[in-house]
Amino acid sequence: PIIKHLPKKEINSEALTEILKLRFAPAPNTLFQNVEKIIPGTIIKIDLTQKKLKYSTKKFSRDIPNTLDISMDDALIKYERRFENAIKRQLMSDVEVGILLSGGVDSALVAYYAQKHSNKKLKAFTIGFKGNSYANEIEDAKITADFLNLDHHFEEIDFQGFLEIIKKAVCIVEEPLGTTSIIPMLYLSELAKKHVKVVLTGQGADEPLAGYKRYKLELLRDRTPLFSHKLISKMFANSTNETLRRGARTIKYKEVYERLLSGYTLFNDNQIKALTGLNDNVSKEHIRRTLKSLGISPSKTDLEKQLSLDLRFNLSDDLLLYTDKVTMNSSIEARVPILDLELIHFIESLPIKYKAKFTQGKIIHKKLAEKILPKSIVHRKKKGFLSPTNEWFRTHNKEISDILCDSEHIFSSYFNITEVKNILDEHKNGVNYEKQIFVLLNMYYWLEHFLK
Numbered sequence: 079p080i081i082k083h084l085p086k087k088e089i090n091s092e093a094l095t096e097i098l099k100l101r102f103a104p105a106p107n108t109l110f111q112n113v114e115k116i117i118p119g120t121i122i123k124i125d126l127t128q129k130k131l132k133y134s135t136k137k138f139s140r141d142i143p144n145t146l147d148i149s150m151d152d153a154l155i156k157y158e159r160r161f162e163n164a165i166k167r168q169l170m171s172d173v174e175v176g177i178l179l180s181g182g183v184d185s186a187l188v189a190y191y192a193q194k195h196s197n198k199k200l201k202a203f204t205i206g207f208k209g210n211s212y213a214n215e216i217e218d219a220k221i222t223a224d225f226l227n228l229d230h231h232f233e234e235i236d237f238q239g240f241l242e243i244i245k246k247a248v249c250i251v252e253e254p255l256g257t258t259s260i261i262p263m264l265y266l267s268e269l270a271k272k273h274v275k276v277v278l279t280g281q282g283a284d285e286p287l288a289g290y291k292r293y294k295l296e297l298l299r300d301r302t303p304l305f306s307h308k309l310i311s312k313m314f315a316n317s318t319n320e321t322l323r324r325g326a327r328t329i330k331y332k333e334v335y336e337r338l339l340s341g342y343t344l345f346n347d348n349q350i351k352a353l354t355g356l357n358d359n360v361s362k363e364h365i366r367r368t369l370k371s372l373g374i375s376p377s378k379t380d381l382e383k384q385l386s387l388d389l390r391f392n393l394s395d396d397l398l399l400y401t402d403k404v405t406m407n408s409s410i411e412a413r414v415p416i417l418d419l420e421l422i423h424f425i426e427s428l429p430i431k432y433k434a435k436f437t438q439g440k441i442i443h444k445k446l447a448e449k450i451l452p453k454s455i456v457h458r459k460k461k462g463f464l465s466p467t468n469e470w471f472r473t474h475n476k477e478i479s480d481i482l483c484d485s486e487h488i489f490s491s492y493f494n495i496t497e498v499k500n501i502l503d504e505h506k507n508g509v510n511y512e513k514q515i516f517v518l519l520n521m522y523y524w525l526e527h528f529l530k
Contacts, residue, residue, distance in 0.1 A: 081110060087529055088112075089492065095358035098345045101256030101517055102396040104364055109253065109524070118394045140419070142374050142386050143427040150442070153432055156424065158446050164418035165191035168278055176201040176274035178266055178412070179228070181218025183440075183447050183456050185280030188415060189226050190450055192278055203270045203277070204232040205262045207466045222455055231273060235265050240470055241481070241519070248523040250407045251400050256344050256517035258465040260400045267408035275410055281401060282417040285388040286425045287443050288381065288434035289460070292341045295325050296381040297436045320510045334380040335366040338387060344514050352497040365391070382430050389422070468512040475506045478515065482522055488530050489522045 081087075088111040093103040106114035116122055119139030124130075146153075169175055169192060177189045179202040193200045202223050206214035216232045223230035240261070247260045270277050284290050299307065307329045314326035328340040339362050350358050369387050378386075398414070405412040415421075425433075432442045447456040471478060479502050483495040498518060505511040 092360045099361045100342045104395050146427045160421045164415045164421045168413045168415040173275040175276045178279045179219045181215035184283040186222045188280045199229045202228040205265045206234045208234045208236045245523045254520035254524045256513045258467045261465040263404045267405045271408040271410050282414045287440040289439045318508045471515045488525045
């Protein structure tokens with residue numbers, strides 16, 4: 079990229095601390111000082127006389143709708159119609175369209191309607207990892223593909239050369255991220271490009287429909303008395319289980335934007351200070367300001383506010399960013415029909431009880447799936463788009479330590495390698511720091527490629 083060849087390149091310390099805190103740099107920040115991204119849904123004006131960029135206060139994105147008074151039966155009929163129409167719109171193409179198929183319900187639903195409206199057998203693509211049964215979705219995806227009569231293509235990947243793959247991913251994405259699913263997406267794109275030029279994905283269902291575990295925390299918080307929140311926080315604050323640790327850290331905060339920040343947090347403030355000598359003074363205000371700018375009705379619940387923010391915050395600068403860049407690098411176009419504007423507008427207008435209860439998420443979504451898919455597919459345990467990095471970073475701990483703790487590398491100019499070693503040791507001893515280590519490796523290779 080042209081930016082790589084700028085005569086003066088300096089690190090934006092605010093973006094650096096946000097990446098360590100949030101796992102990505104939200105717009106307008108980038109790691110380059112004085113280089114900005116356009117905030118989603120906004121317009122920039124260029125003044126050619128003064129050579130200045132100016133963000134317009136005018137947004138072209140839709141307002142978040144008020145909640146409908148609608149029965150579940152009526153909602154389900156309308157949801158199915160909008161879901162199916164979204165798939166039909168995304169199938170418009172001059173070339174063959176395929177599907178990125180996981181073992182989950184989202185891509186299965188997309189595949190069902192895509193196959194229904196395709197005049198030929200749809201090609202589906204899945205990646206699995208050898209030696210890691212939990213991160214290997216091939217068998218689950220194969221059952222789905224057989225049920226839907228898809229032309230299923232899959233590959234099993236071993237662990238060889240995974241550091242080179244991370245390095246390659248950083249160069250493609252051009253920004254350090256802490257999202258380990260970049261790795262299977264890279265392999266998946268390479269597999270798909272051998273067969274098609276356009277693919278549909280099941281991405282984008284979890285944010286509007288409350289599919290992540292962390293959303294249940296809001297419902298738990300509503301069910302428990304205020305005095306118990308700090309007690310729960312203390313009980314699980316040092317758990318080796320990342321989900322429990324993150325939930326314990328989050329439940330104690332009163333303000334929803336503070337809980338949002340805590341839910342995102344990779345490295346806490348003390349760790350960021352120890353790693354870089356910097357204080358994160360921007361992440362909390364960035365989330366608070368963004369949440370306020372959405373203009374969400376006061377009648378909406380805190381959980382609904384979280385869902386709306388996630389749709390417009392981390393999705394655009396993390397998951398969609400890497401999906402777009404990785405697939406484009408393989409010369410294929412990835413489409414996300416679940417994020418169809420009409421469909422999302424309808425989902426956001428639904429009562430929260432049609433999306434989440436304490437024991438369930440994506441309620442209306444799964445009710446639709448139950449009409450057309452076996453319950454064994456609909457209610458499989460959610461795996462997410464997994465990478466076996468937890469295991470990689472434990473079994474190859476010394477190799478990673480030798481890389482990140484090299485005092486001659488540019489990385490050591492920005493990071494305290496003693497603290498880096500502590501993070502690696504804790505992971506080796508059972509604390510799951512795979513995302514933290516992944517973002518550090520991303521930073522290492524980004525500095526090497528773009529700043530050295």
